[in-house]
Amino acid sequence: MLEKNDHYYMLEALEEAKKAAALGEVPIGAVIVYKNEIIARAHNLRETTQNALTHAESMAIQEACKKIGSWRLEETTLYVTLEPCPMCAGAILQSRIPRVVYGARDIKAGCVDSLYRLLNDARFNHECDVTEGILVDECGQILTDFFKAIRERKKQEKLLRKQQQEK
Amino acid sequence: MLEKNDHYYMLEALEEAKKAAALGEVPIGAVIVYKNEIIARAHNLRETTQNALTHAESMAIQEACKKIGSWRLEETTLYVTLEPCPMCAGAILQSRIPRVVYGARDIKAGCVDSLYRLLNDARFNHECDVTEGILVDECGQILTDFFKAIRERKKQEKLLRKQQQEK
Numbered sequence: 001m002l003e004k005n006d007h008y009y010m011l012e013a014l015e016e017a018k019k020a021a022a023l024g025e026v027p028i029g030a031v032i033v034y035k036n037e038i039i040a041r042a043h044n045l046r047e048t049t050q051n052a053l054t055h056a057e058s059m060a061i062q063e064a065c066k067k068i069g070s071w072r073l074e075e076t077t078l079y080v081t082l083e084p085c086p087m088c089a090g091a092i093l094q095s096r097i098p099r100v101v102y103g104a105r106d107i108k109a110g111c112v113d114s115l116y117r118l119l120n121d122a123r124f125n126h127e128c129d130v131t132e133g134i135l136v137d138e139c140g141q142i143l144t145d146f147f148k149a150i151r152e153r154k155k156q157e158k159l160l161r162k163q164q165q166e167k
Numbered sequence: 168m169l170e171k172n173d174h175y176y177m178l179e180a181l182e183e184a185k186k187a188a189a190l191g192e193v194p195i196g197a198v199i200v201y202k203n204e205i206i207a208r209a210h211n212l213r214e215t216t217q218n219a220l221t222h223a224e225s226m227a228i229q230e231a232c233k234k235i236g237s238w239r240l241e242e243t244t245l246y247v248t249l250e251p252c253p254m255c256a257g258a259i260l261q262s263r264i265p266r267v268v269y270g271a272r273d274i275k276a277g278c279v280d281s282l283y284r285l286l287n288d289a290r291f292n293h294e295c296d297v298t299e300g301i302l303v304d305e306c307g308q309i310l311t312d313f314f315k316a317i318r319e320r321k322k323q324e325k326l327l328r329k330q331q332q333e334k
Contacts, residue, residue, distance in 0.1 A: 046238055047238075049238075050232060050236060050237050050238050051229055051232045051233070051238055052228055052229075052232055052238040052239075052240070052258060052261040052262035052263075053220065053225060053228065053229055053232075053258055053261070053262075054238075055261075058220060061219055061220065062218055062219075062220055065217060065218045065219055065220075066218070069217060070217050071213055071214075071216075071217050071218055071219040071221075072219075073219070085257060085260075085261070086253055086256060086257030086260060086278075086285055086291075087253075087254055087256075087257025087258045087260065087261050088257070089253060089254075089257070090252060090253030090254025090255070090256070090257045090258075090278075091219060091220055091254045091257075093252075093253060093254070094219040094220070094222075094252070094254050095219035095220075096219075108290075108292070109291060109292070111253075111257075115288070115290055115291075116283065116285075118253055118283075121282070123275075123282055124253075124276060124282075125275070125276070
């Protein structure tokens with residue numbers, strides 16, 4: 001049996017990311033752990049739901065609030081494959097999650113380390129303990145593969161259109 | 168008939184804030200306008216729902232996504248009585264709302280002008296046109312009154328406990 005460490009839980013978050021990829025959604029997954037048990041799990045569903053708030057972290061937080069019966073998610077750890085965006089970093093602050101572990105950095109929109117350090121600003125009424133880089137290669141690769149496949153598909157479609165026009 | 172300007176819509180957001188106050192919730196309200204019509208309205212429900220994401224703006228955004236059938240809320244304006252927190256500012260970016268109008272500043276957690284200017288950072292893939300200060304006194308006063316009432320109630324409760332102990 002696998003030891004239940006950060007690596008173990010990040011693998012579970014990656015499983016969620018794979019579910020998103022299978023639906024054609026940008027593959028990002030998250031799980032929330034309370035007393036060594038996963039109490040919430042979610043994957044990005046923005047295109048499926050057409051709801052701007054359905055990022056993996058935000059949905060996992062809502063699920064965990066439901067499970068715990070409180071908007072305060074004390075004693076929990078959130079694992080997410082990609083560095084949270086401003087909305088999800090804000091949701092983490094709002095739910096008072098004490099610890100956040102993420103895989104790959106998001107240099108374009110990440111608000112934990114890349115563009116801002118929202119989870120470590122003493123002016124807010126909450127700060128988090130942050131660990132980054134757990135399964136960083138796997139968490140990054142699944143995104144790289146996803147966007148590469150999209151580009152390939154678009155290229156093929158363009159070629160097909162061109163061939164049809166030349167007929 | 169009142170002209171449908173920023174003042175008019177902010178009065179509607181204030182009506183939402185009053186509904187929150189009546190429930191014992193921190194009185195913050197929001198409406199989203201599309202083609203001169205209010206398509207979503209919501210008030211803070213954090214204590215009632217025990218869900219960390221149920222801020223006025225986040226709920227209004229989700230309602231508007233449902234109405235429009237898209238996570239992109241193009242051509243909409245969001246009116247909110249208080250300057251948005253990081254989560255709600257992030258949700259505004261995620262839903263691509265082009266214009267945000269707010270009443271009072273939140274000097275402790277506001278992320279539009281006070282602590283950060285998240286809606287005007289060219290590094291993100293979206294920026295907003297922001298108007299602040301509409302009905303600023305009314306939007307601030309409802310919050311001041313709410314917190315004053317809470318302090319008064321706590322003071323009375325403390326006094327009552329002391330009197331009972333002295334009996």
